[in-house]
Amino acid sequence: MSQFMDVHHGMKGLTADDLMKAHQADLAIEKEEGVHFERAWADPKSGTVYCLSEAPSAEAVQRIHERAGHKADEIHPVPLTA
Amino acid sequence: MSQFMDVHHGMKGLTADDLMKAHQADLAIEKEEGVHFERAWADPKSGTVYCLSEAPSAEAVQRIHERAGHKADEIHPVPLTA
Numbered sequence: 242m243s244q245f246m247d248v249h250h251g252m253k254g255l256t257a258d259d260l261m262k263a264h265q266a267d268l269a270i271e272k273e274e275g276v277h278f279e280r281a282w283a284d285p286k287s288g289t290v291y292c293l294s295e296a297p298s299a300e301a302v303q304r305i306h307e308r309a310g311h312k313a314d315e316i317h318p319v320p321l322t323a
Numbered sequence: 324m325s326q327f328m329d330v331h332h333g334m335k336g337l338t339a340d341d342l343m344k345a346h347q348a349d350l351a352i353e354k355e356e357g358v359h360f361e362r363a364w365a366d367p368k369s370g371t372v373y374c375l376s377e378a379p380s381a382e383a384v385q386r387i388h389e390r391a392g393h394k395a396d397e398i399h400p401v402p403l404t405a
Contacts, residue, residue, distance in 0.1 A: 246364050246373055257403050264405035282328050282375070282401035289399055291328055291373065293364070317371055319364035321339050323346035 242275075243320060245294045245302050247313035253288035260290070266309035267292075274301040293319075324357075325402060327376050327384050329395035335370035342372070348391035349374075356383040375401075 267278045276296040283290045299316040349360045358378040365372045378384045381398040
């Protein structure tokens with residue numbers, strides 16, 4: 242298992258409710274790929290969303306995000322933390 | 324106080340020690356601008372670093388990062404979290 246930070250662009254105007262529903266949609270199916278979405282942060286003005294997850298691979302993260310209806314634009318493994 | 328996610332590009336080859344030292348350099352002076360850097364995550368392959376902070380403004384975050392020797396490339400307020 243590794244940690245990943247993924248980024249979604251183009252989400253301008255996202256509301257707290259939109260973010261919560263999107264996160265819940267991920268959580269509902271994440272176990273099927275052995276993924277866990279830990280946190281999500283959003284900037285509705287620039288339309289950027291960051292998701293931190295623990296997962297077996299970037300592909301597993303993407304499969305959950307795609308099935309939940311919001312494919313990530315970037316997925317970075319983040320093996321270093323401080 | 325608001326939460327911010329800032330992003331640094333071009334940090335390819337960053338080590339765990341580099342990240343820890345950079346984070347410590349921020350922590351050493353952050354109080355002077357009322358900023359607190361909570362976490363940092365790095366992908367040394369793509370050279371991307373994400374920093375989560377609590378701060379009075381994006382400008383305050385940038386002033387600390389600049390004085391610590393690592394100006395951010397993007398700073399996003401992230402008022403929404405899940």
